[in-house]
Amino acid sequence: MATISSIGSGSGLPVESIISKLVAVEQQPITDLQGRTDTLKTQISAYGKIQSAFSAMRDAASKLSTPANWAALTATSSDTTMATVTAGSGSGAGSYTVSVGQLASAQSVVSQATSSTAPVGAGTMTIELGQWGTGTPPSFTSKSGATAVNITVSATDTLASVRDKINSSSSGVLASVVTDATGSRLVVRSAATGEVNGFRISTADADGNNGDASGLSALAYDPSASISSMTQNAAAQDAKVKINNIDIVSSTNTIENAVDGLSINILKKGDLTVTVGQDKDSIKKNITDFVTAYNSLMNLLRDNTKYDQTSKAAGALQGDSTAVNLQSQLRNITSGGSTLGGSYARLADLGLNIGTAGTITVDDTKLSSALGHVSDLKQLFMGVDSTNAANNGIATKWRALADQVTGMDGAITTRTAGLQSRVTSNNKRVDELTDRSASYEKRLRAQYTALDTQMAKLNDMSSYVSKITSMLNSSS
Structure with a gap:
């Protein structure tokens, strides 16, 4: 088959x-x-x-x-080169006259010119925040809640290394080194504006003299003790403004809630009008x-x-x-x-x-x-x-x-x-x-x-x- x-x-x-x-x-x-x-x-x-x-x-x-x-609401400034404004919750519609008499600024001091590679001298720097008073010599009132900061400086430290130690110290100041034809200078300024954020710098100089202009004491600034080895080129001051002829003082150049919900960022001195209306x-x-x-x-x-x-x-x-x-x-x-x-x-x-x-x-x-x-x-x-x-x-x-x-x-x-x-x-x-x-x-x-x-x-x-x-x- x-x-x-x-x-x-x-x-x-x-x-x-x-x-x-x-x-x-x-x-x-x-x-x-x-x-x-x-x-x-x-x-x-x-x-x-x-x-x-x-x-x-x-x-x-x-x-x-x-x-x-x-x-x-929205706010407008009659001169945005003088101040910018922002209306927030609670702002009241209306028109406000603003007169800026003084801007807030940070204190700044500068050292004498020296070599950028030369050691500054050993010892201890003490930086303390506070407010300078008037008089001769001026008084110094420590800032409430702030603590003086000590910075150890070795015999081999230069301006640059001192700058870095200051900036990492959380002392409330910032440091930089400025160099020109005459040499290098240490510049120290407040991290924040306002009179309460001034500062003084005292030194315990390894050479035994804390008040002269050599060694580490060349970086000292304490007029209350008649020590001004560094020179102040800007004083700590508050902003002073009149809003509808009412005096307003602020440690910053941003005036918050002097008028409910209104923020004014001042840029220069002068007079302007701020208008707040519906957005x-x-x-x-x-x-x-x-x-x-x-x-x-x-x-x-x-x-x-x-x-x-x-x-x-x-x-x-x-x-x-x-x-x-x-x-x-x-x-x-x-x-x-x-x-x-x-x-x-x-x-x-x-x-x-x-x-x-x-x-x-x-x-x-x-x-x-x-x-x-x-x-x-x-x-x-x-x-x-x-x-x-x-x-x-x-x-x-x-x-x-x-x-x-x-x-x-x-x-x-x-x-x-x-x-x-x-x-x-x-x-x-x-x-x-x-x-x-x-x-x-x-x-x-x-x-x-x-x-x-x-x-x-x-x-x-x-x-x-x-x-x-x-x-x-x-x-x-």
Whole structure:
């Protein structure tokens, strides 16, 4: 009997092609399910983008429904070369005259010129912060809370190494070495401005004389002990300013809270005017930022729900009732209004016009004019009607809608969970159908293998009969 080498060889049928086509028919439901699953995943992705856009819109609406953002103030200086100003929380709107009589400065002393490589002399330097008084010699009052710092100087230390030791000592002063044609000098200055941040430097000189100008004592400065080996080239002093003719003294050149919430950074002496008023630019930016976020959301919803007649293509959420309802709710809030806004009842009253696509365009001239009535704008956007929530300010309603639809039980969360559940169900069904298809293919191969065997036997028998018949015919 003939041996079957491959399926179909016994019967002569194109078995592999037959099986392939039969299995393909069996697997068609799998292909259909996978296509529907891909569509569901596209819808889930679209809802993810919509949720993100809703969150961005919610954040922008929050800025328009937060009282502090409507109370923001701005300050201007009549001469920014003389002083710059910043208005903070609590600033009072108004105009202030400012007269700068004296700037705050740090004390600075400089040594005599010497070689940069020569040792300065061994001993101990003591640096102490405090305030210099008047008189001859001047008095020195140690700064409260500060402690004198001792610095050990070796016989091999130069100006540069002394500088480094001073700067690493946390003594409240900074040192540098300045070199010119005459030699190198040690310059020591207060780390902070103000009279209380003056300093004196005393020395315990290894040569036994702490008051001469040689050895380490050449770097001493203590007029209270009649020692001035170093020369003072700038005295520690406070800033002295008059604000509305009231004397203000500050250890720094930044005058903080002399007027509530107002910061004045003085740069030079002279007179100027500081004006504090409502920060209309920041309010306008919050409004236009919201328009951008809102339009982005509306465009996203429109693109995902529309049907393009030209391309014959439908958006991922075309016909989806949840997405269509979200569009409707947004349009209703935006086209609605509130009686709380005084002279402004609707967005169009302040130059925010709603187009046919549901997006907002800004009439800059009209909006700028409306900013002259900030209190009315504030109420239109963030007012709360305790008796009728539908009459709340528009930003308040926008924010409430965004909180609702993106919440744990919100429309977007619920719809996304429903779509994901269908994806999970489809995937489970695909696994079941895949197993069934594999079993079906296995049965087909077994059946066609059995057919091949039978056909091979029949072919062998037919061949045998033919031979016998031929032999009989030949004998006759």
